[in-house]
Amino acid sequence: MLFLQLLLLVVLLPGGDNKDDFQEPVSFQLIQISSFYNHSLEENLGSGWLGELQTHRWVSNSGTIIFLWPWSKGNFSNEEWMDLEDLLHMFSIGFLQIFHNSVSQRQLEYPFKVQLAGGCELHFGEASVGFIRVAYQGSDFLSFQNRAWLPSPNGGSRAQHVCTLLNSATVAREILHKLFFETCPRFLTGLLDAGKAYLQRQVRPEAWLSTGPSPGPGRLMLVCHVSGFHPKPIWVMWMQGEQEYPGTQRSDFLPNADGTWYLQVFLDVEAIEAAGLSCHVRHSSLGDQEIILFWERHNSMGLIILAVIMPLVLLTGLAFWLRKRWTYREFPSTSLPLE
Ligand SMILES: *[C@@H]1O[C@H](CO)[C@@H](O)[C@H](O)[C@H]1NC(C)=O
Numbered sequence: 001m002l003f004l005q006l007l008l009l010v011v012l013l014p015g016g017d018n019k020d021d022f023q024e025p026v027s028f029q030l031i032q033i034s035s036f037y038n039h040s041l042e043e044n045l046g047s048g049w050l051g052e053l054q055t056h057r058w059v060s061n062s063g064t065i066i067f068l069w070p071w072s073k074g075n076f077s078n079e080e081w082m083d084l085e086d087l088l089h090m091f092s093i094g095f096l097q098i099f100h101n102s103v104s105q106r107q108l109e110y111p112f113k114v115q116l117a118g119g120c121e122l123h124f125g126e127a128s129v130g131f132i133r134v135a136y137q138g139s140d141f142l143s144f145q146n147r148a149w150l151p152s153p154n155g156g157s158r159a160q161h162v163c164t165l166l167n168s169a170t171v172a173r174e175i176l177h178k179l180f181f182e183t184c185p186r187f188l189t190g191l192l193d194a195g196k197a198y199l200q201r202q203v204r205p206e207a208w209l210s211t212g213p214s215p216g217p218g219r220l221m222l223v224c225h226v227s228g229f230h231p232k233p234i235w236v237m238w239m240q241g242e243q244e245y246p247g248t249q250r251s252d253f254l255p256n257a258d259g260t261w262y263l264q265v266f267l268d269v270e271a272i273e274a275a276g277l278s279c280h281v282r283h284s285s286l287g288d289q290e291i292i293l294f295w296e297r298h299n300s301m302g303l304i305i306l307a308v309i310m311p312l313v314l315l316t317g318l319a320f321w322l323r324k325r326w327t328y329r330e331f332p333s334t335s336l337p338l339e
């Protein structure tokens with residue numbers, strides 16, 4: 001176990017500078033979601049993503065790219081961005097037109113949705129990998145490999161039809177290949193460098209405890225909440241003394257609006273076992289320290305609150321009783337005797 005913890009620290013601790021600081025593989029991708037309603041109406045949502053962080057928005061009607069961070073341009077010049085905008089806009093118009101044409105040719109029917117994701121992955125020390133994938137009505141439909149479009153195994157005759165149309169545009173295929181297999185990795189490397197300070201920022205987590213819905217009679221669901229941390233790798237565990245308590249379960253990582261992360265770690269235990277347990281949090285932002293929250297103290301907080309509330313309840317009761325007596329004295333003619 002010590003070995004595991006050491007390994008974790010090696011993974012978590014910021015290393016030397018440059019590429020080693022990022023978890024690999026790192027990807028950049030453009031996503032376009034198109035809803036086709038009829039031959040004259042379609043809606044498009046376009047965005048650019050560095051891993052799980054949105055870096056660009058794309059206004060498809062005008063083909064304008066919006067940079068969401070000061071470093072979203074990477075090291076590309078404004079001229080290069082203008083060329084890219086033109087290329088992507090042209091490609092998008094041609095691509096969407098092929099789907100409209102497929103309806104005219106009775107291969108597809110309105111309404112339908114098409115999702116496109118195209119980008120590249122960097123595997124440091126190896127060649128980068130470009131990819132373009134297309135989904136139709138939420139299922140795999142096409143992909144782009146070796147400069148050609150391929151139908152997905154479950155895409156059926158529709159996918160073959162659309163592929164044939166797309167593959168007939170030979171120049172577009174060359175451009176796409178260049179865009180996603182050459183320009184994209186070059187851009188991604190520059191982007192990682194430009195956004196370094198933000199992408200590698202260290203933000204300390206906050207942690208607190210609560211109980212979840214009771215899993216059954218005599219049992220407790222202990223919840224350890226950890227929020228506001230960056231980067232994403234984190235170690236959270238329910239422990240009994242120095243021992244990891246078996247059965248710890250994690251929620252998914254949820255994003256906070258400020259780009260930090262939130263995680264819940266659950267443990268279903270016998271209520272009597274809970275007292276000896278604590279939640280431990282290790283994160284690169286904490287250095288070699290850890291956050292430890294003891295269930296017992298969390299519970300005694302509950303007792304303190306109870307200890308404050310109970311006298312308040314008693315005082316309120318007393319005040320109410322006195323008031324009633326007072327009212328009775330003021331109006332002696334009242335026919336309701338109190339005692
Ligand atoms: C296309 O769909 C929109 C919204 O449903 C509708 O307002 C419009 O009239 C339709 N156009 C045609 C040509 O059917």
Ligand SMILES: *[C@@H]1O[C@H](CO)[C@@H](O)[C@H](O)[C@H]1NC(C)=O
Nearest residue numbers: 075076077080186187189190
């Ligand atoms: C941007 O950075 C990448 C990676 O360091 C480099 O290959 C490229 O030449 C730089 N400039 C441009 C305009 O891409």
